[in-house]
Amino acid sequence: MQQSQDMVKALKSKMLMCDVAYEQQAQKTLAGRKKGMQKEIEKHWEEVEKQKMQEYDEKMKKKLEQEYHLRQENSKNISDQLEQFKLSYIKNIKEELLEGELIKRQVEEDLEREKQKEIGRQKKGAQIRADLAEANKNQLKQKQAALLEEAETEKKIHEFAQSRDARDEMKKEREDDRFKAKQAERQRMIDR
Numbered sequence: 001m002q003q004s005q006d007m008v009k010a011l012k013s014k015m016l017m018c019d020v021a022y023e024q025q026a027q028k029t030l031a032g033r034k035k036g037m038q039k040e041i042e043k044h045w046e047e048v049e050k051q052k053m054q055e056y057d058e059k060m061k062k063k064l065e066q067e068y069h070l071r072q073e074n075s076k077n078i079s080d081q082l083e084q085f086k087l088s089y090i091k092n093i094k095e096e097l098l099e100g101e102l103i104k105r106q107v108e109e110d111l112e113r114e115k116q117k118e119i120g121r122q123k124k125g126a127q128i129r130a131d132l133a134e135a136n137k138n139q140l141k142q143k144q145a146a147l148l149e150e151a152e153t154e155k156k157i158h159e160f161a162q163s164r165d166a167r168d169e170m171k172k173e174r175e176d177d178r179f180k181a182k183q184a185e186r187q188r189m190i191d192r
Contacts, residue, residue: 009125016118023114027107034100041096045089052085 056078063074 012121016121020114023111030103038096049085052082056082 059074059078063070
């Protein structure tokens with residue numbers, strides 16, 4: 001009965017809303033941190049790329065002074081390294097995106113589970129309210145039936161009392177008639 005009171009239900013509902021708000025805030029915080037980390041990673045890679053390009057420029061300046069063949073070979077090696085770096089960078093980005101997608105999917109599944117739980121709780125509360133209403137209705141019917149039975153009993157008692165009073169009255173009248181008849185007989189005997 002305590003669990004079905006409006007104040008308790010309102011408190012539970014507010015607690016659930018607080019939990020949902022806290023979860024949403026945590027998700028927003030996580031998304032913000034992830035964006036910040038993504039920006040830091042991109043900034044770091046940009047700095048690394050700039051540094052590599054500077055090193056590349058310096059090497060190119062030095063290698064311009066060397067023979068043409070060595071310059072070509074070194075240029076080829078640097079191009080290969082840059083290609084590998086790009087492939088590695090793209091691979092890391094794809095892995096991070098996949099991880100973010102997995103986290104997002106997991107959060108959505110958690111929210112859906114919470115939603116289903118809330119729906120179940122609401123259905124249970126509605127069923128409890130319906131059962132209470134039915135119990136109250138049955139109690140009212142029983143009370144009315146008891147009142148009707150009590151009224152019927154009172155009526156029978158009243159009728160019985162009236163019939164008893166009528167019998168007593170008739171008995172008293174008969175006794176009075178007998179007494180009067182005896183008195184009259186006695187008076188006749190006296191008169192004779």
